[in-house]
Amino acid sequence: MNKSDRVYLSSYVDLVKGTDKFEPEKALFGAQMGLFSEVGSLISLLKKKLLNSSLNNESKNQITEEMGDIFWYFTLITVVKNIDFNDLFKRTDYFNVTRNKLVITDIIDVPILQVNTDVDDKINEEDLFVMVIDKLICVNKDPNLSNLSGFLDIYLQFMRFLGLNLLEIVERNKFKIRDRFVDIKELEMPELSFDEGFDPDEQLPVRFEVHIIKKSNGKSYLKWNNVFIGSALNDNHQDGDNYKYHDVFHLAFAAILHWSPTFRALIKHKRKSKPFIDENQDSGRPIVIEEGLSAWLFSMSKENNIDFTQADNISYDLLKTIRVFVKGYEVEKCPLQLWVKAITLGYSVFNQVVENEGGIIVGNRVDRTLEYKSF
Numbered sequence: 061m062n063k064s065d066r067v068y069l070s071s072y073v074d075l076v077k078g079t080d081k082f083e084p085e086k087a088l089f090g091a092q093m094g095l096f097s098e099v100g101s102l103i104s105l106l107k108k109k110l111l112n113s114s115l116n117n118e119s120k121n122q123i124t125e126e127m128g129d130i131f132w133y134f135t136l137i138t139v140v141k142n143i144d145f146n147d148l149f150k151r152t153d154y155f156n157v158t159r160n161k162l163v164i165t166d167i168i169d170v171p172i173l174q175v176n177t178d179v180d181d182k183i184n185e186e187d188l189f190v191m192v193i194d195k196l197i198c199v200n201k202d203p204n205l206s207n208l209s210g211f212l213d214i215y216l217q218f219m220r221f222l223g224l225n226l227l228e229i230v231e232r233n234k235f236k237i238r239d240r241f242v243d244i245k246e247l248e249m250p251e252l253s254f255d256e257g258f259d260p261d262e263q264l265p266v267r268f269e270v271h272i273i274k275k276s277n278g279k280s281y282l283k284w285n286n287v288f289i290g291s292a293l294n295d296n297h298q299d300g301d302n303y304k305y306h307d308v309f310h311l312a313f314a315a316i317l318h319w320s321p322t323f324r325a326l327i328k329h330k331r332k333s334k335p336f337i338d339e340n341q342d343s344g345r346p347i348v349i350e351e352g353l354s355a356w357l358f359s360m361s362k363e364n365n366i367d368f369t370q371a372d373n374i375s376y377d378l379l380k381t382i383r384v385f386v387k388g389y390e391v392e393k394c395p396l397q398l399w400v401k402a403i404t405l406g407y408s409v410f411n412q413v414v415e416n417e418g419g420i421i422v423g424n425r426v427d428r429t430l431e432y433k434s435f
Contacts (some may be wrong), residue, residue: 066163066164066165066227067163067164067227067230067231067234068162068163068164069145069146069149069162069163069164070145070162072135072164072230072234073135073138073139073145075234075237076132076135076136076139077139078242079237079241079242080136080139081241087136087140088137088140088141088203091133091136091137091140092133092137092199092200092203094129094132094133094136095130095133095134095137095196095199095200096196096200098126098129098130098133099130099192099193099196101126101129102123102126102127102130102218103189103192105119105122105123105126106123106189106222123222123224124224124228124229124232125232125233125236127215127218127219127222127224127229128229128230128232128233128236129233130215131215131226131229131230131233132233132237134208134211134212134215137199137203137208138208141203141204141208143205143208145162146162147205148205148208148209148212149162149212164226164227164230165225165226165227166225166226166227166228188214188217188218188221191214192211192214192215192218195207195210195211195213195214196211198210198211199211238395239395239396239397240376240379240395240396240397241397242395242397243397244395244397244398244401244428247395247397249395249398249428253318253393254318254319254341254390254391255318255331258331258333258334259333261329262329262330262331262332262333263329264314264318264320264323264324264329264425265327265329265423265425266424266425266426267422267423267424267425267426268284268311268314268315268422268423269284269420269421269422269423269433270282270283270284270307270311270420270421270423271283271284271418271419271420271421271435272293272305272307272308272413272418272419272420272421273418274417274418279292279293279294280292280293280304280305280417280418281293282307282326284326284327289326289327290307290326293305293307301358301362302414303355303358305410305413305414306354306355306358306410307322307323307326308406308409308410308413308421309354309357309358309406309407309410310322310323310350310354311323311406311409311421311423311430312402312403312405312406312409312423312430313350313391313402313406314423314425315402315405315423315424315425315428315429315430316398316401316402316405316406316428316429316430317391317394317398317399317402318394318425319389319390319391319394320350321341321342321343321346321347321349321350322347322350322351324342325342325347330342330343341389341390346389349385349386349389352385353382353385353386356385357403360378361407367407368403368404368406368407369404369407369408369411370404371400371401371404374399374400374403374404376396379396379399379400382396382399383396398428401428405429405430406430408432409421409430409431409432412432413432416434418435419432419433419434419435420432420433420434420435421433
């Protein structure tokens with residue numbers, strides 16, 4: 061087995077410990093409820109497999125993700141209960157031992173029934189559904205070594221039934237954890253991405269101040285480097301919902317994500333020296349994508365009364381939708397944590413602009429910050 065095709069179980073356990081956000085006294089209950097919820101989501105997805113023997117790539121990805129979430133909560137339960145994973149896996153062929161450490165491998169075609177020998181290897185999918193619920197109830201009632209071992213056995217059977225292996229499940233789950241929950245400071249992001257190698261007049265400004273000024277005619281305008289940019293700001297909506305100040309969101313994207321084809325166009329900093337980049341990253345369609353994303357987020361916040369200044373209100377499903385929006389564009393490389401920061405800071409500054417009917421927006425791409433200053 062190639063060294064790159066392995067994950068030490070102990071390192072995964074450490075990752076789970078480091079990304080557990082539950083209060084200590086609530087961790088077990090939270091993990092049990094999370095496990096129950098994720099199993100329910102998996103079974104819902106697997107109904108498609110019962111109705112249709114073939115699954116599209118998106119469904120397969122969703123199933124792999126759900127299996128990873130289940131394994132995360134399962135691992136957290138063992139952590140809270142101080143149960144050594146070695147005791148659960150010591151009789152299974154799904155792990156190799158390297159330097160006295162268990163290594164997750166990509167094996168899927170070996171005998172699986174070695175944790176619980178009282179299970180029939182020829183069991184069908186309907187029985188698997190019933191048994192996983194039965195084992196889940198046991199884990200929620202009493203998460204002892206025996207019940208956890210029994211649940212793990214059914215989980216591994218599901219894995220084989222789906223044609224998956226634990227290595228790909230864990231690797232995808234590790235990516236998701238890093239993408240969504242690991243602190244930005246620990247991600248070692250490039251200091252100034254996407255613009256590297258371009259002349260200053262083709263880069264988003266490293267530090268910028270954009271003024272939103274209300275003139276005597278009652279209309280508001282953007283001003284950058286003492287020059288008015290763009291047209292007069294307008295809600296373009298019968299409700300008068302202050303969307304006219306939505307350029308703040310573009311500035312947040314520029315400062316935090318280092319991406320905003322809309323802001324580039326406004327200040328005429330498109331990367332024209334490379335026509336392929338200009339056409340595919342800085343021009344019409346990317347601008348429409350960014351504008352559509354801003355409008356969609358604003359509608360979500362408005363219609364569902366969601367306070368996007370709070371990171372906890374930004375769901376993982378919403379973030380996955382954003383990733384669909386930007387697929388194929390350079391910003392898709394940004395981890396979801398950066399999107400959370402861009403949205404929360406953007407809405408915080410937006411609210412201050414609305415309250416004061418203008419102000420100064422200060423962006424810093426090095427520190428990935430966005431701040432509001434009054435005149």
